Amino acid sequence: MVIGSLRTDGITTYMKQGRLIIRSANSMERRSNTLPQFIQRQKMRHSVALWRLLKYCKPMFTEGATAYNNFMSLANRLPAVYVEKVLMEQTSFLMPGIPVSDGSLPEIKQQLGEVDGMPALITDLLPKEWEPWTKLWLYTAVQTGSERDALVRFSKREVSWEEMTLVDGRYVLKGEEFADVLKGWALVMVKGERCSPQTIVTRCTLYQKYTTKEALESAAKSYGGLTDQGYL
Numbered sequence: 566m567v568i569g570s571l572r573t574d575g576i577t578t579y580m581k582q583g584r585l586i587i588r589s590a591n592s593m594e595r596r597s598n599t600l601p602q603f604i605q606r607q608k609m610r611h612s613v614a615l616w617r618l619l620k621y622c623k624p625m626f627t628e629g630a631t632a633y634n635n636f637m638s639l640a641n642r643l644p645a646v647y648v649e650k651v652l653m654e655q656t657s658f659l660m661p662g663i664p665v666s667d668g669s670l671p672e673i674k675q676q677l678g679e680v681d682g683m684p685a686l687i688t689d690l691l692p693k694e695w696e697p698w699t700k701l702w703l704y705t706a707v708q709t710g711s712e713r714d715a716l717v718r719f720s721k722r723e724v725s726w727e728e729m730t731l732v733d734g735r736y737v738l739k740g741e742e743f744a745d746v747l748k749g750w751a752l753v754m755v756k757g758e759r760c761s762p763q764t765i766v767t768r769c770t771l772y773q774k775y776t777t778k779e780a781l782e783s784a785a786k787s788y789g790g791l792t793d794q795g796y797l
């Protein structure tokens with residue numbers, strides 16, 4: 566049984582069945598980097614970059630062991646974006662589907678459109694959904710920077726029901742900001758400790774150029790290439 570270990574200066578020491586074992590902590594074997602592995606690592610790195618800024622909004626993710634694990638599981642469904650190694654740690658892209666909450670309340674269906682000649686966030690919320698203790702949180706995601714320093718920043722604010730407009734029996738939120746192609750939104754319903762599972766809707770397309778075969782090849786090269794080049 567291993568009862569403890571210490572790794573330092575390239576050496577790992579640990580106890581096994583009462584004996585002190587010492588071995589090298591460094592392997593000379595090249596790390597496997599198959600195409601599926603590379604895609605998953607790129608997804609992981611991008612999800613972590615998104616979470617680093619989203620977490621400051623104190624989002625509600627109540628369906629997993631931790632908020633972080635809950636978010637990472639959902640974010641894994643996003644398309645992979647391929648960025649060179651030197652940029653990956655601090656780069657993030659605004660795209661449809663970024664999760665901002667997960668909970669047991671029904672999801673609010675929402676889309677961007679136009680109502681009475683004004684840009685709007687159109688939802689399927691009905692008047693019966695309103696209760697005195699019901700809150701609505703509007704998450705806003707903004708794509709900042711450019712190709713070399715792209716970053717998604719998040720903010721949230723409470724929306725009063727008086728701000729909403731009933732159109733054909735459904736609530737919409739109107740405003741010129743909903744025409745901004747560098748922004749995205751998600752309206753989350755909160756009732757006590759429960760919330761609706763919501764993801765970002767946006768018109769932003771910057772991320773798409775980082776989903777191509779060319780972007781994949783360039784990013785893979787910066788990591789030393791793939792160990793199964795036949796995939797490309």
